[in-house]
Amino acid sequence: MFNPENLIRKGPPKGYFKDVLVRGLLGGITYLMVLIAVLLFAKIIVDGAPAIFTSKFPFVDVEFLTAKNETLHVFDDAKGTRHQLPASKYSEYLNAHPGQEIYNEQTFSYSGGGIAGPIVGTALLTCGSIILALFFGVCAAIYLAEYAKQSPFIHAVQLAILNLAGIPSIVFGLFGFSVFVLAAPVITASPIDRSLLVLPLLIEGWALSFQGWNSSLMAGCATLACMILPVVITASEESLRAVPQGFRDASLAMGGTRWQTIRKCVLPFSLPGILTSSLLAITRVAGETAPIMFTAAVAAKDDFPWEGLTNPFGILSSQVQALPYHIYTLAARIPSSEYTQRAQFGSVLVFLILVAVLSFGSMILRAKMRKKLKW
């Protein structure tokens, strides 16, 4: 039966308006998110750019990146000009103009000078924790992927590691505080009173004392490493498993031992994957405040971690400043004013740029390695 009405319908089909509505809603929500992100970045860039970019060559405020953090002094001189000087320049000014009165003096903690201390601290924490996490993580991953036979127990271990990734970072912070700061073993000649356990060593006068590493770079790195270990282990295990079985078979069939096989035929080819995933972990380490709050970070520090050391390992037991903690301090501990904005938004922008560079670097690295290693 020929019925033109059924062949090509006129007008909108049933459910058309609902479809348009749903599409609009979903699209709207998506672009709202994008808008929020754009606003966030715009605000930080607009407010932070004046702090780190200048109109003159080299277009970057080198001092902000390389100078130590100081208290900012704001005051009027006798002629009524407003001065903003960091503490060191302020005392220079006072010495240069003896006897001159200054008026309306205000001081802002942490707002003067630059943020070299936090940048250096974050770099040290990141490097240290990545090295630790890579070593322990890759070892565990090799065991899980290559040696352990699939059994309910191993499955439980893998699940536990996965769950570890979901623990809030503040919990890791408290864990690090109670273990690394207060209880980790040190070799010392003079154990302190609150040491949990003192084991005398064979060498006269020295003892292994479980008294903790105090708040130090070492404790911070260990805590951060614990935090990203699950990510590193899981990612490394996957990278190892992604290496074709044929490589292992070939090596084993040629009379390679298991370790030779892993070292020559599995690890080299899974290294790109392992490294990229850990680069992503770097951005997480660099950005965390909670784990280092109790274990490594200080709000103010007058010298760099390597200054005033008696031996090169002393850097491990020195406290550091860190960018995320510095941002927290600037935001939470000092009143916001036109004079503190430079430090506050400048730090945030520098931090964002650092994280962006790291993420971008990991993406490029992954693309390059993928291209090079195909099979």
Place this chain on the structure above:
Amino acid sequence: MNATTNSMQESPEKPAASTSQARSKSAVQIQNLSFSYGSTETLKNITLHLDRNAVTAFIGPSGCGKSTLLRCINRMNDEIIGTRITAGKIIVEDIDIHDPSVDVVKLRRDVGMVFQKSNPFPRSIFENVAFGLRMRGIRNKAVIEQSVEESLRAAALWDEVKDRLNESALGLSGGQQQRLCIARTIAVKPLVVLMDEPCSALDPIATAKVEELIWSLKKDYTFVVVTHNMHQASRVSEKTAFFYMGEMIEFGETTKMFTNPAVKRTEDYISGRFG
């Protein structure tokens, strides 16, 4: 031949088998072997003697256990969880390979394997062949270079790759890759070379080259070739074993097997009536 010693025989912990006696004619003796994967018995009471410096073909339909048996000979099945030998033994050059004193790593140095899917490492051609030597701790550059050249010549690959030894092995064609894998295997001078369907992914020309290669290397090595290709079995092997459902149905001279098989099922399979 002296660059790599046949370690299994010269190892101090070798079992009581005597080297002073004349070696038995068979390079590999499989005696009443039964093998299980999980709860299924995949090989049932197989007895088979493989001649030295000869080519033996294993044929049979998919899943008949021929690859499993092949992998038993260098204990590659050890790598697979849930597999075990339930009865019988395998004797390679007068040594029971499941004897506790036999190190599986040393066994595999003497019993090499070429896989179905060519699996060169994503390294240079040179490094692929040198791999086994380096793993054995040979550092002498001249020895390695000479051995690589010998192996590549033996694998009839030298003329094709001599100008690009340092290029990636993955740039080779499928057939060249498989011959590279053979070169890599014979570089370490095994006694027995196991081949698991070495030509199943190759075109007829590449297949012919690999077959020629097997034929020319036969004087130095004992070959066991698993194949699905009846013509290949008839071209390349001296003896053939036919497997079906985990049992060895027939074993004998290839020419006799292909012209006048003793068992009806073998004839059906060879003539393509089933399988």
